[in-house]
Amino acid sequence: MSRGNVQFREDECKGCAFCIEACPPKVLRQAERLNHYGFHPAEYMGEGCTGCGICFYCCPEPGALTVFVADGAAATAGGPKSKV
Amino acid sequence: MSERRLQLTKGNDAATKGALLAGCQSFFGYPITPASEIAESAAAYFPLLGRTFIQAESEVAAINMVYGAASAGQRSMSASSGPGISLMQEGISYLAGSELPCVIVDIMRAGPGLGNIAPEQSDYHQVVWGGGHGSYHTLVLAPASPQEMCDLTMLAFDLADRYQNPAVVLTDGFVGQMMEPVSFPPAIAPPAPPAWSVTGTKETRANLICSIFLDAEDQERHLLHLQEKYRRAEMTEQRAESYLTEGAEVLLVGYGIVSRVLRSVVDQAREMGIAAGLLRPISLWPFPVHALREAARLTRRVVVVELSDGQMVNDVRLALDGSCSIELYSRMGGVVPAADELLSLLEVAQ
Numbered sequence: 422m423s424r425g426n427v428q429f430r431e432d433e434c435k436g437c438a439f440c441i442e443a444c445p446p447k448v449l450r451q452a453e454r455l456n457h458y459g460f461h462p463a464e465y466m467g468e469g470c471t472g473c474g475i476c477f478y479c480c481p482e483p484g485a486l487t488v489f490v491a492d493g494a495a496a497t498a499g500g501p502k503s504k505v
Numbered sequence: 506m507s508e509r510r511l512q513l514t515k516g517n518d519a520a521t522k523g524a525l526l527a528g529c530q531s532f533f534g535y536p537i538t539p540a541s542e543i544a545e546s547a548a549a550y551f552p553l554l555g556r557t558f559i560q561a562e563s564e565v566a567a568i569n570m571v572y573g574a575a576s577a578g579q580r581s582m583s584a585s586s587g588p589g590i591s592l593m594q595e596g597i598s599y600l601a602g603s604e605l606p607c608v609i610v611d612i613m614r615a616g617p618g619l620g621n622i623a624p625e626q627s628d629y630h631q632v633v634w635g636g637g638h639g640s641y642h643t644l645v646l647a648p649a650s651p652q653e654m655c656d657l658t659m660l661a662f663d664l665a666d667r668y669q670n671p672a673v674v675l676t677d678g679f680v681g682q683m684m685e686p687v688s689f690p691p692a693i694a695p696p697a698p699p700a701w702s703v704t705g706t707k708e709t710r711a712n713l714i715c716s717i718f719l720d721a722e723d724q725e726r727h728l729l730h731l732q733e734k735y736r737r738a739e740m741t742e743q744r745a746e747s748y749l750t751e752g753a754e755v756l757l758v759g760y761g762i763v764s765r766v767l768r769s770v771v772d773q774a775r776e777m778g779i780a781a782g783l784l785r786p787i788s789l790w791p792f793p794v795h796a797l798r799e800a801a802r803l804t805r806r807v808v809v810v811e812l813s814d815g816q817m818v819n820d821v822r823l824a825l826d827g828s829c830s831i832e833l834y835s836r837m838g839g840v841v842p843a844a845d846e847l848l849s850l851l852e853v854a855q
């Protein structure tokens with residue numbers, strides 16, 4: 422069970438790959454598909470996210486991604502809490 | 506981890522970096538929008554690696570400097586846009602006639618004449634069908650992304666050496682200007698000058714680089730030799746990407762930025778139940794006739810989309826030879842259609 426989770430708003434992503442490069446556990450990748458604007462958006466591979474938030478801080482687009490992280494209380498209450 | 510980094514790079518800069526990684530030793534050029542970053546990054550990087558950069562006084566001078574460097578056995582290149590490539594045509598003819606390798610990058614803008622700096626694909630005729638005089642061809646590769654600007658520039662150097670012939674990297678201003686993550690391969694060192702080159706040494710004293718054969722039958726023999734090279738290239742150097750072409754009822758054909766838009770069109774069409782596919786030529790000369798014929802096998806309708814008055818469409822017609830209906834959708838002047846506009850072409854005919 423990953424400590425964190427990353428959700429992308431696909432059409433806000435301009436495919437710069439800063440988050441992919443910066444992610445320490447390397448759990449992000451570029452999608453093969455094109456988004457509405459013709460970019461290859463970044464996507465989370467599904468597991469291994471530590472919730473560190475480095476991707477959020479290096480993303481140049483406001484609102485393109487949100488990082489969720491579990492702390493003790495949130496985990497028992499049923500899910501990671503937002504870190505935006 | 507040995508995984509290569511992704512670096513956000515402009516298409517034009519990716520071409521320069523690809524050239525350096527392929528061991529290119531000299532860049533002779535002149536700025537022109539939308540290709541100027543190639544010369545600009547070459548000016549910054551070539552001297553750092555001990556390679557040569559010269560801003561020539563014109564594109565005519567630049568291509569002749571390439572001729573000289575290529576004669577000395579160097580991997581050499583230039584880059585320009587339509588008006589500059591027009592100026593280089595005589596030089597390109599000489600390079601082909603003299604069997605010299607080189608790479609020329611053409612980042613197309615609107616024409617004819619001064620036109621404007623927005624993207625077009627209207628140099629297809631002059632580059633693929635030989636804007637210079639005489640019976641020759643240049644090998645032509647068409648990137649559709651910054652990654653391909655790197656990879657296909659590197660491939661162009663290999664093809665140029667393999668066939669001892671100029672190779673052109675041809676794309677539109679959109680691909681030259683767009684920025685995307687690029688994974689750069691490891692560098693190779695500049696190769697040693699080939700045995701035929703003229704390097705000012707005793708060993709190469711007897712070598713002659715020229716395109717003149719005064720005796721007509723000698724010239725014909727020379728031309729038959731060039732033709733033999735071109736036939737070999739036609740058999741082995743066709744390249745294309747097929748996207749969802751299996752069983753496609755309508756086949757879209759496009760290169761450069763158009764192919765990016767068409768990819769989205771195919772995805773949206775498929776969601777609407779239209780069996781559309783995309784054939785993206787990657788080599789424009791030799792034209793990928795095998796892949797095109799295979800992709801069009803079951804299709805009723807081929808739509809060629811180009812940012813020109815219809816230039817590649819003629820190669821599509823030649824390749825398919827009347828086997829299905831071929832339409833042209835053409836935008837010009839720097840207008841680049843978005844996916845919605847092209848999707849409506851497919852909806853209309855259903």
